[in-house]
Amino acid sequence: MLRRTIDILGDFFVFTGQTFYWMTRGVTHRKNWRLLTPQLYEVGYKSLPVIMITGAFVGMVIAVQAVEQFRAIGMEERMGSIVNLSVVRELGPVLAGIMLAGRIGGALTAELGTMNVTEQIDALRSMGVNPIRYLVAPRVLACFFLTPALTLFADFTGAMGGWFVSVILEGIAPGPYWDYTQQAVTTFDLYSGIIKSFFFGAALGLISCYSGFYCKPGAEGVGRACTAAFVTSFIVILALDFMLAQVLQDIQTAFFGFQSLL
Amino acid sequence: MRVAKKTDNRPLIELRNVSKRFGALQVLDGVDLSLRRGETTVVIGESGTGKSVLLKHIIGLLRPDSGEIWFDGQRIDTLNEQSLVPIRRRMGFLFQMAALFDSMTVGENVGFPLTEHSGLKPAQIDEIVAEKMKMVGLTGLQDRTPGQISGGQKKRVALARAIALDPEVVFYDEPTTGLDPVRADVINEMILKLKRELQVTGIVVTHDMVSAFKVGDRIVMLNKGRIIADAVPDWFRTCDDPRVRRFVDGRADKEDLRALEVG
Ligand SMILES: Nc1ncnc2c1ncn2[C@@H]1O[C@H](COP(=O)(O)OP(=O)(O)O)[C@@H](O)[C@H]1O
Ligand SMILES: [Mg+2]
16 A cells, blocks of 8 residues: 555656656747647636636635624724635635646546547557657646636636625725725735645646546546546645645745734 | 568567566566568467557567567667657557547548658648548548547558558557458458558457458467467468467367356
């Protein structure tokens, strides 16, 4: 069991290394660019609606939860700070990452898994084409760059969702709502959310492609790989979030000192 | 056009004591095999004896646990993927399940090796694709997707793709399995034609004995990871080794039937 886990981790790191090698080579070789465009469309454009809906609901839910508490202490005008900070710094990136692990990761694992069990990956190799360069690098690259881009959209609709509940439904004055938001949410908060989402994108892309690339034979193998890839991506995103939150918090405190939200 | 060196007697492909196991399953167990230029060698054997595994070793898709594989005077089982590219360009592989790329049209599939390796312009590639499609008798199907053609057509498209770069060696993994006898014979004729006209060295894995006798210059029988017979086709018609007879005549023996009774 332990031996197997170590073997899989070893394979995964080799796979990651090769993917990064071909990702960097890919940028410099024009021939590889045409492989990237369909992936950008698939990962980016097609995920946009679902990401924006996710963001909007996150913002609305936090606002619904927060409004009672803030009202009880008579500080509902300050709500914008906590709602928007949560969206931009934590929930936007994490939930967008998890949403993409399902939406994109599932599709990637199923696609590469099917190619694996029907010998299409072997066929590529037999024709002297490196499948990591041809299949994996453009897909991981698309996840790496588009997860942060999509997170920005989730942040935006999240802020709109929070505003809708707080200002439109709960009648909080918009002026103070945005003033307190501006005070609380710094550029660093926005960056730290985006920095995290680069990691989430790389993780979900690599895990999903790896799972498909090495899945067991048959339709059953592909199905299992999809489930395993999603569960793994999910856990890894949460674990990365925990570690990065810690690191980014330390950096922020070191550079800007402690800031109270209230 | 390539010049076939008829006088060259060195084997083009050589396996020396090749063994391979997957977990507890010993699939190849000390296989020695030499393949001569311009000949078609047929590999027969029951399902699951490792025929596909044998082919995949020669093109470097699998690595032996022990033993050596040589191609045209060069040891290839130790080469990395990058160094195998020039060797693989001299080989074409027809996969058992065709392995066409679902995301591409039939024409793009056939043209794929050219797009990747030849540096030709799209119009020139289209011309070669049309020529290869004509060779396999599927003119005009270029714009279909693999999902829109029949199983037999897929195999023929896969063959067109395998010969797109005019390879010296073509591996045919069960080229006639699942085809009706007429379609199967079309494939047999194609294998013969490639040998005759382009001096292709062929390796045909099959359990279709009609096909084996028709296309083979030589037949090799694999059983439980070892080569148990290696001779000209006529020898297989008369030999009296029970394991060979049973397979060639397609007769189940007492042991096979006992399993049926118990089951
Ligand atoms: N990549 C692999 N991993 C594990 N087992 C394999 C692999 N490839 C083939 N096998 C096993 O090796 C045996 C021989 O397979 P194969 O060469 O496909 O048989 P066939 O003679 O029918 O072509 C089978 O039992 C198969 O399950
Ligand atoms: Mg086989």
